[in-house]
Amino acid sequence: MTNDMVKVDSKIDPITFEVLRNTFQYACDRMSTIMQRTSFSPILADILDYSNAIYDPQLRLLSQAANCPVHLAAMQFSADASTARFPIDTLKPGDVIALNDPYQGGTHINDITFTMPIFHEGEILGFAVSRGHWMDLGGGAAGGQSFGTHVAAEGLRLPPIKLYENYEINRDFLAIIMNNTRTPHFVKGDLQAHLGALKSAETELQRAATRYGTETIKAAMSDLIGYTERIVRKSIEDIPDGDYTAEDFADTDGFSPDPIKVKVTLRVRGSEITVDFTGSDPVCKGAVNSPYANTASAALYSLQFFLAPDAPSNAGMFAPIKLVIPDNCWLNAKWPSPTIGCTTLASSKITSAIWQALAQAIPDRVTGSTCSECNWFVSSTMDKDGRSDVFSDLPAGGWGGTPFNDGMSVTMDPLGNCMNMAAETAELFFPIEYEAFELRQDSAGAGKYRGGLGAVFKVRYLCDGELGMETARTREGSPGVNGGGRSAVQRSSHIYPDGREIVIGGLSPNGDWTNPLLAGHRFAYDEQFKFESTGGGGWGDPKQRPARKVLEDVLDEYISIEAARDVYGVAIDPASMTIDEAQTSRLRG
Structure with missing residues (x-):
């Protein structure tokens, strides 16, 4: 399905429509460029764990940069919560509302969302929204990875607050944030980066409105959203009507020895899909619960991979998709359920379950599951001079085999377009050394088209440190489709200076399994952390390769x-x- 196959029912001419469509996209891309170039923390500047988008005056998603999919649909809920607290008709130029509350449109506490109205000639032209994962916002362990039983252990939880007025920061709110982080040296720079991103979108939309007029801009916004919706509906019509059910699992919530189930049923009827999570496990004691916004975002981006990935990204993508997320379900978490693993663990299992369900409907188009993990680890460090810091990385795994070729190796899960931290950057900032980051043999799921490979990752501590790790796929690897095999299991290990290697998360050589959700695991000078990521699931019978x-x-x-x-x-x-x-x-x- 290509975009030009769907007629644009527009009130403006086709040339102006295309110019403005690209203008909206350019505004988002410029936001992301500014974020990368001006942020202070490596998780933003190097790992690129942020997202940027613009919305129309009715707070409908208009365009987004190719950032983290798990952020992008969830940001809608954050923007809605922000304007519920501060109504649109009360906002003024330079107001910026911040929030990270998981139960008010947020995901996990580290993801902070900033919403700013954009005015032109006295009226609201749209909104700029920027979300970034901050390295640390307090809590019981570095990066909030305490893996406790209450959200309070995960750090500073902000309801919607007006952090900026007339582009000037509220010094009291800033002091509160600075007092609740292990990395205050990053905070001011990252705040300035977010504000710069928001102001760049403001500049681009105001420039377009000056040239084309406010009414033309608003007409183009509505036309663009309708255009995408028609493309998506036509794509859904190509899927056979029916009910398609699949399951996937998180290994543990950190307390129960039992896996935590995602069950999803896709109901395809004409040009609409209902995504029903009835039958998924109840709220967990541990910190892998997913709030509504995160679950919705995961479901929506998972479907878009196979519906209309080339369509302009806006609210029209979501209109034909309905969600059923039961109360008292681990995928609809409410206060005080802990949620630190929601974006990294829960969303990737939602994607895998949805892709397995789609394999029943469109087996010739779907792929094997990816590594289905972010493998987010975060560690505090304390050097010989007593300076403390926090570093983080995302050791990637493989993607699943496709109907046409093998899966990609060592590629970030679909939940994010993030990068691994460059070894040179990590070693410059922190008292550590990267010892290895290499392809892992036999990690991919077998198939006519095999999955991509995972990696072996090692980091050596040149200091004392405490490491937290969120991961799964340690009981069994990612599933294949159409007869494809599962990938290998993942594993975390502690290597001592004398060469002893002990499994601290996952299956040991003797078959014993250890909880892979690590909180405050201690390392001393010259000790190493080793992580073995998995590959993607295979596609088709391996004997046909x-x-x-x-x-x-x-x-x-x-x-x-x-x-x-x-x-x-x-x-x-x-x-x-x-x-x-x-x-x-x-x-x-």
């Missing part, structure tokens, strides 16, 4: 000779590194 491709994977050390034989049915002579055609024929039947 051409033998020459299996050999290429063995030569590239993506899979072992043993896996080639036992999983793919391809016998490779280890001396000559050639295919034993006779034995391969017997293995493949």
Whole structure:
């Protein structure tokens, strides 16, 4: 489905429509460029854990940058909560409302959302919204990863507050924020970066309104949202009507030894889809619960991968999609349920469940599940001079095999377009050394098109530190589709200077399983943290993978000779590194 296949029912001419559509997109992209170049904390400047969007005067999403999908739909709920507290007709130029409350449109406490009205000639032209993951906002452990039983343990929870008036910051609110973070040296710079991003969107929309007129801008906004909705509805009509149900699991909530279930049913009827989470587990004791906004965002971006990914991103994407999220469900968390793992753990399992359900409806279009994890770790550090800091990273895994080719290796889960922190940056900022970040053999799910590979990640402490880790896929790997295999399990380990290696999260060599949700795990000087991420699930029967491709994977050390034989049915002579055609024929039947 291409955009030009859907007629634009517009009140303005097609050329002006396209110019303004691109203007709206450019405004968002410029916001993100400014965020990256002016923020102070590495999690924003280097890992790119932020999102930016603009909204129309009715607070409908108009356009968004290609930032973190798990942020983008949830930001709508934050903007709505902000204007419920500060009504639109009371706002003035330079007002900026901040919030991070998980139960008022937020996700986890580290994600702060800033909403600013944009005025032109005395009336509201739209809104700029910027969300960023801040390195630390207090709580019982660095980055809020205490994995306790109450949201208060996760840090400073802000209801909607007017942080800026007339572009000037409220010094009292700033002092409160500065007093509730382990990284005050990042806070002022990151606030200025968010404000700069918001003001850049203001500049672009005001410039467009000056040139084309406010009424033309507003007409283009409405036309664009309607245009996207028509594209999405036509895409849904291509999916056979029916009910499609699937499940996925988080390994634990940190307290229960039992996995936590996501159950989803997709009901496709004509040009609409209902996403029903009835049957999912109840609210958890531990900190993996997902508030409504996060669950909604995960469901919406998961579907858009296969509906109309090339359509302009705006509120029209969501109009044909209805959500059913039961009360007292871990995917509809309310105060005081802890939520620190919601964006990183819960959303990725929602995506996997939805993609498995779609595999029943459109098996020739869907992919195997990704690593389905963010693998977010965050660590405090204390150097020899007593200086403390917090560093964080997101060791990526593989994506699932597709109907056309193998999955991507070591790529951030669909929940975010984030980057791994560059080793040079990490070592410059913090008293650590990156020892390894390399492809992990046999980590991908097997298939006609195998999944992408995960990685082996090691960091050495040159100080004392305490590490928190949010991860899953430690009981079993990500599932494949259409006969594809599961990927390997993930694992966290502690390596001592004498070479001893102890599993601290996941399955040990003797088969014992340890809770992978780490909180305040201590490291001393010269000790290493090792993490083994998983790959993506496979697509199709592994025995249908051409033998020459299996050999290429063995030569590239993506899979072992043993896996080639036992999983793919391809016998490779280890001396000559050639295919034993006779034995391969017997293995493949």
